[in-house]
Amino acid sequence: MMLAHLVHLVQILSMAWALEVLPISGSKLWDVPSAPHSQVNTTVKLQWEPQCQFQLRHLQDGARITALVPPQLEGNWVSTGCEVRPGPEFLTRFYTFYSNRLFKALQFYYRDGGCQEPTYSLTIKGKLRLRQASWITRGATETDHHVNKVGIVFHSPAAMRELAGRINLTCPGFPSRGGRWAPGRVYELYNSKSGRDCRAGLGFSMLELGLLRVEKQQHPQRRLVEELFLGDVHTDWAQRMNYRPTGYQRPLQSAMHHVHPCPACGIIYRSNEHQPPILPRQPDLPLELQGKWVSRECEVRPAVLFLTRYFIFQERSRSWEGYYHHYSDPACRQPTFTVHASGRYARGPRSAAVPGGTDFVFKVTHAKVTALDRASVLMLNASEEGTCGEAGSWTLGEEQDITGTQGCAALGITLPHNEYELFKTQLDHKQRPLLFIGERPTDGSxxxxxxxxxxxxxAPLVQCAGTVETAARHGQRSQPGRASVLTATPWATLLGVSLYLLAVL
Incomplete structure (x- = not known):
């Protein structure tokens, strides 16, 4: 619910950050690129109600979450539910990586948002080689991958007619074998040896394999959960086939080590391109925003932005508050700045484009910013008079209202501002309410x-119970004896602040 701009500035700062850390980071292939950390003489405490505070400590608990560098990919990885990609596209995924660097990926596509009406399946085969720790997205690994073959299986004559029409726009003569639908037949979309390539009509790309991260989480009762994060898919269909990922999409989980219960995991694992998974019907939950919602994990946005979110919704007054806590690291332990925004919203009809979603219009009327490291302070104090709070008065850990200056030009925030949104709710594997908010445009608009x-x-937010109706600041100075010392990476922080221009919500 905040504005984002200035892509060119972000690219410049990205280059500058890379130049800054290049001579410092060492020569080892798997050293994670980073600049030296400067100690910041400030402390922070969490002052939310206990349940929301617990959730944040849970996702920031470094002892429970370990990133594997280099990542260990060998094995089977499955979706944990029905996924939604821009378009919309509804799908589930089943990827297998072998010890000889070969991979096989199955993607199952559906007509509905519950993944119960399969239309077609894709089978993708190729080879992948881990290359190095990413210089762009901290904590990620870059790869070289090559797709050898892509086949498609249609699950009904109607699906074949519809999709063949799209494919023929860029690949005349498809399908080549008789042109009739036959159950179980695999039609070739792409073959690297023959040169046949009919992928464009589907907007198909496996560039998601270019960026990845594997995490291990130790859950209660010593239960291990492994997650595979692959690169994000561009929200603009026209850009999808050429986009180099800098963020992640919804993670896959290991078929051996996944959350429990997970009905979808077993169903997908037992599926194949001829027998696509049909997921259990989910209860149709009424969309009730009332209450408080917080991130389940340290979230990653395209163009290298790490953050957590916390929202309060008041249904009666149709008002909302949002706290966007930004960090310079993928574990969300090095705070850079916080934005506290508020305003009003109007509920619209059920979405005509995305089954299960509901349209909203949000208005941002007020905002405050807290700088949590020196680089952020320096950047904000360099703002021109009247463009971002009181010029030259920014100090570490002190919140400043930017409503009077109609936002903050340095952060790309304009007030007041309207945004057209998409919301839905569902239950997680523990039967807790989850809130899904619309994905931000990849281009920063x-x-x-x-x-x-x-x-x-x-990524969904989880509802955190509590009776306190006013959110306290996540980024204020702590009382003695109850704080932790924060560190920050100067160049990464400047990059993160500027990259706020590329991420909202």
């Missing part, structure tokens, strides 16, 4: 017109 309303979702 804002959904400020109805035609730019999202058609996919960000």
């Amino acid at each position: 804002s959904p400020d017109r109805p035609e730019k309303r999202p058609t996919s979702y960000q």
Whole structure:
């Protein structure tokens, strides 16, 4: 619900950050690129109600979450539910990586948002080689991958007619074998040896394999969960086949080590391109925003932005508050700045484009910013008079209202501002309510017109119970004896602040 701009500035800062850390980071292939950490003489405490505080400590618990560098990919990885990609596209995934670097990926596509009406399946075969720790997305690994073959299986004559029409726009003569639908027949979309390539009509790409991260989580009762994060898919269909990922999409989980219960995991694992998984029907939950919602994990946005979110919704007054806590690291332990925004919202009809979603219009009317490291302070104090709070008065850990200056030009925030949104709710494996909010445009623009309303979702928020109706600051100075010393990476922080221009919500 905040504006994001200035892509060119972000690219410049990205180059500068890379130049800054290049001579410092060492020569080992798997050294994670980083600049030296400067000690910051400030402390922070969490002052939310206990349940929300517990959730944040849970996702920041480094002893429970370990990133494997280099990642160990060998094995089977499956979706944990029905996924939604921009378009919208509804799908489930089943990827297998072998010890000889070969991989086989199965993607199952559906007509509905519950993944119960399969239309077609893709089978993708190729080879992948881990290359090095990413210089762009901290904590990620870059790869070289090559797709050898892509086949498609249609699950009904109607699906074949519809999709063949799209494919023929860029690949005349498809399908080549008789042209009739036959159950179980695999039609070739791509073959690297023969040169046949009919992928464009589907907007198909496996560039998601270019960026990845593997995490291990130790859950209660010593239960291990392994997650595979692959690169994000561009929200603009026209850019999808050429986009180099800098963020992640919804993670896959190991078929051996996944959350429990997970009905979808077993169903997908037992599936194949001829027998696509049909997921259990989910209860149709009423969309009730009332209450408080917080991130389940340290979230990653395209163009290298790490953050957690916390929202309070008041249904009666149709008002909302949002706390966006930004960090310079993928574990969300090095705070850079916080934005506290508020305003009003209006609920619209059920989405005509995305089954299960509901349209909203949000208005941002007020905002405050807290700088949590020296680099952020320096950047904000360099703002021109009247463009971002009181010029030259920014100090470490002190919140400043930017409503009077109609936002903050340095952060790309404009007030007041309207955005057209998409929301839905569902239950997680523990039967806790989850809130899905529309995915932000990859190019950093804002959904400020109805035609730019999202058609996919960000990582979900979990409802955190509590009776306190006013959120306290996550980024204020702590009392003695109850704080932890924060560190920050100067160049990464400047990059993160500027990259706020590329991420909202």
